[in-house]
Amino acid sequence: MATNAELIKVTDLCKYYKDGSLKALNGVSSTIDKGDVVVIIGPSGSGKSTFLRCLNLLEQPTSGSVVFNGIDITKKTYVNSEGKTVKLNIDEHRRSMGMVFQHFNLFPHMTVLDNMTLAPIKVKKMNKAEAEKKAKALLKRVGLEDRADAYPIQLSGGQKQRVAIVRALMMEPQVMLFDEPTSALDPEMVGEVLQVMAELANTGMTMVIVTHEMGFAREVGKRIIFMDGGKIVEEGTPQQIFGNPQSPRLKDFLKKVL
Amino acid sequence: MLSSAGFAKTWQYIQLFKEGLICTLSLSALTVVFGFILALIIALVRLSKVKPFDWLATAYVEVFRATPMLVQLFIVYYVIFANATLPTFKLFGFIRFERFLPGVVALSMNSGAYLSEIIRAGIQSIDVGQTEASRSLGLTGVQTMKNIILPQAIKNILPAIANEFVTIIKESSICYTIGVQEIMYAVNATKGATYRIAEPLIIATLVYFCLTFPTSKIIAFFERRMSRGDKR
Ligand SMILES: Nc1ncnc2c1ncn2[C@@H]1O[C@H](COP(=O)(O)OP(=O)(O)OP(=O)(O)O)[C@@H](O)[C@H]1O
Ligand SMILES: [Mg+2]
Numbered sequence: 001m002a003t004n005a006e007l008i009k010v011t012d013l014c015k016y017y018k019d020g021s022l023k024a025l026n027g028v029s030s031t032i033d034k035g036d037v038v039v040i041i042g043p044s045g046s047g048k049s050t051f052l053r054c055l056n057l058l059e060q061p062t063s064g065s066v067v068f069n070g071i072d073i074t075k076k077t078y079v080n081s082e083g084k085t086v087k088l089n090i091d092e093h094r095r096s097m098g099m100v101f102q103h104f105n106l107f108p109h110m111t112v113l114d115n116m117t118l119a120p121i122k123v124k125k126m127n128k129a130e131a132e133k134k135a136k137a138l139l140k141r142v143g144l145e146d147r148a149d150a151y152p153i154q155l156s157g158g159q160k161q162r163v164a165i166v167r168a169l170m171m172e173p174q175v176m177l178f179d180e181p182t183s184a185l186d187p188e189m190v191g192e193v194l195q196v197m198a199e200l201a202n203t204g205m206t207m208v209i210v211t212h213e214m215g216f217a218r219e220v221g222k223r224i225i226f227m228d229g230g231k232i233v234e235e236g237t238p239q240q241i242f243g244n245p246q247s248p249r250l251k252d253f254l255k256k257v258l
Numbered sequence: 259m260l261s262s263a264g265f266a267k268t269w270q271y272i273q274l275f276k277e278g279l280i281c282t283l284s285l286s287a288l289t290v291v292f293g294f295i296l297a298l299i300i301a302l303v304r305l306s307k308v309k310p311f312d313w314l315a316t317a318y319v320e321v322f323r324a325t326p327m328l329v330q331l332f333i334v335y336y337v338i339f340a341n342a343t344l345p346t347f348k349l350f351g352f353i354r355f356e357r358f359l360p361g362v363v364a365l366s367m368n369s370g371a372y373l374s375e376i377i378r379a380g381i382q383s384i385d386v387g388q389t390e391a392s393r394s395l396g397l398t399g400v401q402t403m404k405n406i407i408l409p410q411a412i413k414n415i416l417p418a419i420a421n422e423f424v425t426i427i428k429e430s431s432i433c434y435t436i437g438v439q440e441i442m443y444a445v446n447a448t449k450g451a452t453y454r455i456a457e458p459l460i461i462a463t464l465v466y467f468c469l470t471f472p473t474s475k476i477i478a479f480f481e482r483r484m485s486r487g488d489k490r
Contacts, residue, residue, distance in 0.1 A: 058390055095396030105391035109409050118405060119395035164391075171395060 008032040013064035024050040026230035037201045039221035040210045047230040048210040056097040098168030102180040104160040106152040113148045116167045138166040158189030175206040268457040271448040278444035286426045289365040296370030301377040322371030334364035335436045361433040380411035417481040
């Protein structure tokens with residue numbers, strides 16, 4: 001049932017490696033609505049990252065579709081509102097999907113401020129002063145207003161990840177994708193990043209989060225997806241998934257991680 | 259053999275060596291610039307993996323690396339520029355342009371082949387996460403290369419490029435064979451005039467050494483400092 005709140009609709013997504021002998025994704029379907037906070041959990045190698053990376057086409061799916069704002073972005077062309085077939089520009093769609101990586105991937109040769117303003121200036125043609133003003137306001141929101149001129153190497157892991165999050169927010173994305181944002185952090189820094197993410201969820205941002213932080217998943221997640229072997233095995237509210245798991249594989253997984 | 263009288267005779271032609279020094283430096287500097295531009299193009303074409311161009315660029319690199327510099331220089335001067343009528347003015351009032359230009363072209367083509375491998379490795383050494391972060395922000399492939407990958411890659415390979423400059427200073431001596439008035443040309447001219455060979459060669463050795471040795475040391479110094487900066 002399609003609602004007008006539907007943002008991303010994934011249908012029968014497959015991603016094969018090694019000429020098909022490795023099925024990282026083996027027929028995944030799901031819908032992400034506006035304002036959804038979807039947390040993806042599952043054992044290592046179950047295809048969580050691959051799924052996330054297929055959403056913004058960092059990985060080209062082998063088959064299946066990813067419909068974003070009504071347009072299948074896995075295809076080379078699409079039919080526009082006037083009924084004409086036009087070339088699909090993936091960069092345009094990626095702008096509306098922020099992504100945060102496990103290893104931050106800040107640009108080491110640029111200051112925090114330049115990291116944040118690069119894409120708005122180059123892609124959105126925002127003027128520099130406006131971009132910097134916006135960046136500083138966002139830095140303030142995550143408690144890093146005094147680090148604007150620092151280089152990434154001068155920041156702690158938690159600070160780097162907070163910068164990576166606000167860097168993505170600079171583009172005012174419609175959805176934020178997180179791939180294990182706290183897995184590379186020292187334990188004492190995990191909290192500060194999760195807090196920023198929780199606040200972001202409270203603002204109504206649509207989020208898809210791959211994480212091993214089960215406490216966070218339970219508290220902040222509106223919907224949990226459990227993946228195993230390249231498939232969605234079980235899907236539901238945190239209460240359902242953590243309180244009343246159905247499949248043996250999920251039960252087994254939860255026993256190991258909780 | 260060496261004699262003070264020989265040095266005295268040679269010294270009368272010191273002007274030729276001064277000109278040779280200017281010529282060698284101009285030749286090497288231009289070669290680094292054009293070689294670098296060529297190398298960048300070759301590296302990007304090879305990395306683009308666009309079939310026929312990728313193949314051509316690879317062939318170019320392999321041919322230039324597998325054949326002697328002297329053969330390349332002669333082909334450029336005696337074959338490629340054979341029927342070209344170049345303007346015959348003199349750079350700095352003495353460097354014959356119609357010989358200098360083919361020299362620069364041959365050296366640049368050779369240097370470009372070697373440098374392209376260095377640049378390619380430099381680009382490949384940048385973490386793919388950088389590209390992914392950039393593309394996820396909506397930057398195009400070209401914008402990503404220009405703003406994210408190349409600045410980091412070039413910084414990493416700057417010492418290698420500087421070392422290439424030192425190599426070219428030495429290799430440019432081969433251009434005397436086509437009459438470019440660099441340092442070895444001065445040696446030959448002095449020999450012709452004085453019938454002395456040892457003393458002009460000693461002077462040439464000293465000039466080359468004074469050019470390349472300090473340059474290498476300065477590069478090594480900055481290389482050490484830069485790697486220290488990366489570690490903290
Ligand atoms: N580029 C690639 N080439 C080949 N195989 C790959 C590639 N990327 C992922 N895979 C394989 O696809 C499968 C799913 O990988 P994926 O990274 O999506 O798992 P994951 O659920 O994110 O695991 P983790 O929790 O360890 O991050 C794994 O078997 C992995 O080895
Ligand atoms: Mg993963």
